[in-house]
């Protein structure tokens with residue numbers, strides 16, 4: 113596909129191959145944008161931002177709702193594109209399209225809710241003749257940098273609110289998975305978005321990222337990806353608004369009174385969907401000693417039963433990782449943990465980019481498996497004694513994006529909610545839960561700022577204060 117800058121679909125001077133992670137074969141190419149392309153895109157976006165300012169809230173709502181119609185019409189193609197470029201199984205590819213429909217619908221509705229408020233200035237002494245109110249205005253240009261693992265819906269979480277808030281947006285999709293973002297760009301243009309209000313620049317983040325985020329015309333950078341890149345962008349962006357949606361190694365706590373069947377179902381869903389390549393994947397399962405072996409005995413057969421292979425086949429549960437090098441990394445982390453005393457209870461082998469869903473028992477909290485982000489189809493299980501140790505271990509991480517507890521005890525559930533440092537706290541449900549309307553974002557090294565259309569629109573707009581000095 114071509115990239116979209118300066119109101120045109122353009123080929124660029126050199127190309128990047130897009131590879132199907134399962135077959136290892138190229139499926140398409142996209143341009144490798146240069147720094148000059150980025151500068152042209154941002155210049156064009158400045159004109160796009162002016163065009164957006166001329167639209168009413170209702171115009172923006174209508175454009176986004178027309179995009180929803182087109183997303184539904186193109187559902188099958190988009191789902192297959194996601195699976196072909198990212199490797200998730202086709203049911204998850206189609207689900208991502210359905211979630212994108214929700215994200216854009218919510219964004220459209222938020223276009224109608226950019227409220228200000230009256231401020232009672234006469235409540236401050238001597239201000240009887242002052243009248244104040246706020247108005248919310250677009251920031252202007254939003255740069256949206258997205259990761260490979262949800263190549264459509266995570267782009268929608270940035271583009272939808274940016275448009276709802278009246279901004280122009282410059283998308284930089286992940287180089288492994290740029291096709292879904294280009295197709296979303298096509299849909300928004302077909303839906304009537306002004307030609308220069310959107311740009312989709314493909315190419316390596318390390319080559320063009322600095323030019324995108326440091327440009328002073330850009331007023332907001334919204335990034336989803338790894339902590340390392342997020343930190344670099346935060347330093348490079350300078351004085352502009354930034355939202356950082358970064359990684360994690362989510363804990364799931366199992367207390368003695370938990371319903372083990374529910375825990376097993378939640379661990380399988382939260383640990384292995386999209387081959388574990390989800391920022392809120394369950395990675396550290398923290399189990400009270402009294403139910404530790406019962407839990408492992410119940411979990412192992414369910415994980416062994418997951419079928420692996422071609423993600424286009426409807427019977428397959430777990431497809432390939434996005435790159436074979438990532439699968440090799442996961443394999444090596446598993447071997448390292450086993451070498452340090454962990455027990456491999458299920459899976460763990462590898463065939464190319466496909467890793468057999470794995471369970472590691474007796475994982476020690478000092479192992480890399482407990483400390484860093486695995487981002488692969490394996491969970492580590494660690495025994496603890498009681499709620500105090502469970503909460504302490506859950507918090508013994510630099511991350512804080514999603515956490516879960518299984519218990520029937522209300523006091524323990526409330527302690528978990530209040531004491532665990534995490535953006536999302538799931539009680540009797542797995543860590544991998546996201547409804548696209550909810551506020552979503554991490555604490556600590558998992559990031560700053562929130563997504564979810566209502567919250568993202570706030571972060572992509574500025575509040576102005578108007579004071580009328582009456583006499």
Ligand code: NAP
Nearest residue numbers: 259260285286287316317318321337338341357358359391
């Ligand atoms: P990544 O390597 O950090 O890449 C993310 C994006 O940043 C890509 O578009 C990448 O471009 C770009 N990039 C790379 N270097 C850059 C630079 N110097 N300046 C600007 N942009 C640059 O992450 P990933 O491997 O795609 O995604 C996995 C990570 O994302 C995991 O850590 C996961 O937890 C996190 N994630 C977080 C959330 C959340 O909501 N919190 C959701 C999903 C994923 P290239 O592809 O061209 O390198």
